[in-house]
Amino acid sequence: MNFRIIIIGLLTIVSLQSSCSMEKPTVPPNIVWITSEDNSKHYMSLFDENGVETPNIEKLADNGVIFNRAFSNAAVCSAARSTLIASCYGPRLASHYHRKMECIQLQDSMEMFPSYLRKAGYYTTNNAKEDYNIIKADNVWDNSSNKASWRNRKEGQPFFHVQNLNTTHEGCLHFTEDEYPTHKTKFNPDSCFVQPNHPQTDLFKYTNAFYRDRIVQMDEEVGDIINELKKDSLLDNTFIFYYGDHGGILPGSKGYLYETGLQVPLVVYIPKNYRHLIDLENGSMTNGFVSFVDFGATVLNLAGIEVPKNMDGKPFLGKGVSKKQLEDRDETYSYADRFDEKYDMVRAVRKGKFKYIRNYQPFNFDALMNNYRYKQLAYQEWRNLYDAGQLNDVQAAFFKPKQAEALYDVEVDPFETNNLALHPEFATKLAEMRTKLETWEMSMPDLSFYPEFYLLKNAIKDPASFGQAHKNELSRYFHIANLSLADFASVKSEIESYLKSTDPWDRYWALIVCSSFGEADSELISFAKEISKTDSELINKVRAAEFLGLIKAENPVQAISNALYKSTDGAEALLILNTIVMLQDGDQKYSFDLKVNKIQKEVLENKLVEQRLIYMQLL
Incomplete structure (x- = not known):
């Protein structure tokens, strides 16, 4: 009798389970x-x-x-x-x-x-x-x-x-x-x-x-x-x-x-x-x-x-x-990387309450002009107050060159105003977060270690496969970029070796590292002056002149203007114009007297180039 009751009970459970499963949508x-x-x-x-x-x-x-x-x-x-x-x-x-x-x-x-x-x-x-x-x-x-x-x-x-x-x-x-x-x-x-x-x-x-x-x-x-x-x-x-x-x-x-x-x-x-x-x-x-x-x-x-x-x-x-x-x-x-006509290269990782930001071109201050963004009156007022010297240090940071690395505790500091990367007690956490970001970037790999105009010419039809095929080169460019995180004296000779490299993008990143350091080293200045005159890539001539201009070793206006006039690629010219606006609007206040009739027709057809020229009151 008990055995029969158990069997009936088990059959009932199975029936109910079956009924429940039947109610799930098919x-x-x-x-x-x-x-x-x-x-x-x-x-x-x-x-x-x-x-x-x-x-x-x-x-x-x-x-x-x-x-x-x-x-x-x-x-x-x-x-x-x-x-x-x-x-x-x-x-x-x-x-x-x-x-x-x-x-x-x-x-x-x-x-x-x-x-x-x-x-x-x-x-x-x-x-x-x-x-x-x-x-x-x-x-x-x-x-x-x-x-x-x-x-x-x-x-x-x-x-x-x-x-x-x-x-x-x-x-x-x-x-x-x-x-x-x-x-x-x-x-x-x-x-x-x-x-x-x-x-x-x-x-x-x-x-x-x-x-x-x-x-x-x-x-x-x-x-x-x-x-x-x-x-x-x-x-x-x-x-x-x-x-x-x-x-x-x-x-x-x-x-x-x-x-x-x-x-x-x-x-x-x-x-x-x-x-x-x-x-x-x-x-x-x-x-x-x-x-x-x-x-x-x-x-x-x-x-x-x-x-x-x-x-x-x-x-x-x-x-x-x-x-x-x-x-x-x-x-x-x-x-x-690029927002409309404005270039920068920034990567970030957040893990738990900590946020790490890597500014690969820290001289590109956050407030670098973006025409659409600055239609907002609040942006315009913010800029005017900075120019008038009426902002405190936290409010003014937006208009100044950045640190190559930033670390924030976003639970304590949700608006990211206190850079812990500057505090020695956070060195271990900084290194941990840096490694995490680096591992992610190279695992893709990150294609932005090539300039955008180069990717448009060479990678646009299958960028993921292009990245895998050029993983070794991208890894090397990444290494060069990160020399800016070391002590300058310890990497100076390595920077010099990359400035002499036959690979143009080795030279490209070595020049960006020079600008990031901002060190007025006589030997690097000598290399940069030569590159600004003779490099096979127009953008490297610009990066070299940019470095010389940032450290005020040489007026960069003529070299950069000439490179812009020679460019026949709208995307390349847009990157050159980014440097022009940065040097014009930044603390250096260089004056560029550009002539639109000297800019190539193919370049003027680029809508984003047009935005830069409108801002500079050239169109």
């Missing part, structure tokens, strides 16, 4: 991305004490997960979106220059991640911004337009939909002096937090309030999209990701590898019918680090699609990802 979930432009986490109360309430995003969080440590890998639109769509790091693909002068091509075995969804039967739509620096294949979207919607799919077909909101885009702060402050903000400017590296002026307070108004408006638009999904009875079957596409638009954020330019808000709504895929509770939050390179891989994992091995990203949700695994993730990498 089709993969729908996935929606709601992407707001130019929002870091710092302006929403869900993430920061100085932020505003966003009730619709907060409602998503009630039935989902708040990610306190989510990051864009780049601090500007096209570089960030290229990382998202490829699920690969930008410097590996040369897809991180903003805006593109030419789209790069993915090799045959690499695809934009929505193409894998389409092959698996998904309906894929994007409404509407793309802004990729990568040639888009025909198999990525079923529809990418301002009319794209999940509603046009076949009955029962799972979908992946991206909805882009531009309400908070940087352009919203391009109001004029006539418009300010006639437009009254809903938020009281006097009660708005102004970060410590900004001037505490009425204009900065007003700009903060205006931006927060826009965030509230954006949140209402998020609510509209959620209501449309609800109307279509889709909420029980649809993951919803809300996130900002990179950092915010207050000065020194978008376009810079500071936390205000990189750390984004991220909330993921978990649908009732797919709770079994997620090892996190509704209404919970996680401090596990996730970044844009992981987003595409995560979508594929939620959809039950194997993540391709040539993707750099790793899933942070879905099958095989435990809560503990997510919480153990504690690092993110980021990169910056």
Whole structure:
């Protein structure tokens, strides 16, 4: 009798388990991305004490997960979106220059991640911004337009939909002096937090309030999209990701590898019918680090699609990802090179509470002119106050040459104003973070150790394979660049050897190292003078003259102007113009009397060159 009862009990348990498993959906979930432009986490109360309430995003969080440590890998639109769509790091693909002068091509075995969804039967739509620096294949979207919607799919077909909101885009702060402050903000400017590296002026307070108004408006638009999904009875079957596409638009954020330019808000709504895929509770939050390179891989994992091995990203949700695994993730990498017409080369890693920034060309001060960015009145006021000597040291740092290395404790110093790399007690941590970043850069490898114009000529059709084929050369350029981190006397002879190298990019980086040191060494000056006159590469003549100008050993104007006039490559000329503007606007205040009629026609056709010439009042 007891034996029979046990058998009946076991059969009942098996039946119940079978019944439960039958209730799991037999089709993969729908996935929606709601992407707001130019929002870091710092302006929403869900993430920061100085932020505003966003009730619709907060409602998503009630039935989902708040990610306190989510990051864009780049601090500007096209570089960030290229990382998202490829699920690969930008410097590996040369897809991180903003805006593109030419789209790069993915090799045959690499695809934009929505193409894998389409092959698996998904309906894929994007409404509407793309802004990729990568040639888009025909198999990525079923529809990418301002009319794209999940509603046009076949009955029962799972979908992946991206909805882009531009309400908070940087352009919203391009109001004029006539418009300010006639437009009254809903938020009281006097009660708005102004970060410590900004001037505490009425204009900065007003700009903060205006931006927060826009965030509230954006949140209402998020609510509209959620209501449309609800109307279509889709909420029980649809993951919803809300996130900002990179950092915010207050000065020194978008376009810079500071936390205000990189750390984004991220909330993921978990649908009732797919709770079994997620090892996190509704209404919970996680401090596990996730970044844009992981987003595409995560979508594929939620959809039950194997993540391709040539993707750099790793899933942070879905099958095989435990809560503990997510919480153990504690690092993110980021990169910056060209933003519109402005060049710099910066890499960063954050691990836990520490942030390490490597400025490869520290003489390119943060405030180097970018025409679009400086349409914002707050930027203009910041510059004017610096010129008038009315800023404190923290506020003025934006306009001065940088240190080659920076280390911050971002929990104590969230706006990265106290460089711990200058403190001997942090030497061990500095070395640890430096090694971590170096290992990542060389593992790709990082293509930016070639100038962009060289990559456009030689690598654009298959940059990833080009990087692998030239890994040894890139490793050597990387080594040369890092000589600037050593004691000058200990590496001086090595710098000299690279200045005499037959490889032009050895010479290129050796000259940048000279400028980074700023040492007026007589032997290096002699080498630089020779290179400025005889080098086979115009850009090396410029780098040599740049070094001589920075240390005031020789007026660089004629040598650099002549190189600009000889260039027939718009991208090369743009890099030369970057040096001209840096030497003109920096502390050296060199005066360039350029003649547009001497600049080659092919160069003048470059739209970004045009921006530089407009700024210099030559067009």
